[in-house]
Amino acid sequence: MMDYPTQSHSATEGIPPFTFSEQGLAECRTIMGRYPQDHGKSALIPMLHVAQTENDGWLSVPAMDAVAKLLGIQYIEVYEVATFYSMFNLNPVGKHVLEVCHTVPCMLRGADDVIAHIGKRLGIKPGETTKDGLFTLKAAECLGSCGTAPMLQCGAKYHEHLTIEKVDELIERLRGQEKRNNYTDRTEA
Ligand code: FES
Numbered sequence: 001m002m003d004y005p006t007q008s009h010s011a012t013e014g015i016p017p018f019t020f021s022e023q024g025l026a027e028c029r030t031i032m033g034r035y036p037q038d039h040g041k042s043a044l045i046p047m048l049h050v051a052q053t054e055n056d057g058w059l060s061v062p063a064m065d066a067v068a069k070l071l072g073i074q075y076i077e078v079y080e081v082a083t084f085y086s087m088f089n090l091n092p093v094g095k096h097v098l099e100v101c102h103t104v105p106c107m108l109r110g111a112d113d114v115i116a117h118i119g120k121r122l123g124i125k126p127g128e129t130t131k132d133g134l135f136t137l138k139a140a141e142c143l144g145s146c147g148t149a150p151m152l153q154c155g156a157k158y159h160e161h162l163t164i165e166k167v168d169e170l171i172e173r174l175r176g177q178e179k180r181n182n183y184t185d186r187t188e189a
Contacts (some may be wrong), residue, residue: 018062058089094136109149141146155181
């Protein structure tokens with residue numbers, strides 16, 4: 001089911017303002033430079049990833065608005081893209097977002113057991129975040145790695161051929177990891 005923001009453009013009370021860091025701004029300008037000026041909107045998705053990384057893993061309305069302003073497009077043009085793709089989180093998430101694919105090939109290879117195991121171990125259901133803010137569990141649609149089912153994505157990294165043991169190892173490793181996993185990570189998470 002699509003994740004909709006619980007915020008609205010006219011009611012952002014309590015939601016921190018968002019400003020790109022210098023590095024984030026530089027990344028956005030590099031991304032924008034890849035496209036002809038009259039096709040600047042093509043930079044939207046990678047720029048949303050930068051904004052999400054710089055906003056603790058989720059896209060608040062101020063973060064989406066900052067992207068719209070930078071690109072010189074309507075706010076709604078950003079919202080309609082951000083609300084379409086499940087890789088964008090429209091509400092706060094845990095430091096490590098575990099997106100378990102549960103489409104048919106992964107389901108046939110035990111994705112439901114993986115989801116149930118993670119849920120039981122962390123005490124959360126898909127769509128929820130642990131009280132300590134460390135983990136969010138999501139059930140995702142096909143992540144394009146059906147040949148290595150069952151699998152999950154955490155930030156930029158795919159964890160494939162999952163077994164219950166592998167999932168337990170991953171959770172323990174992530175518990176001890178300071179850094180948030182982001183889609184924009186270029187290195188092993
Ligand atoms: S069905 Fe799970 S990656 Fe395609």
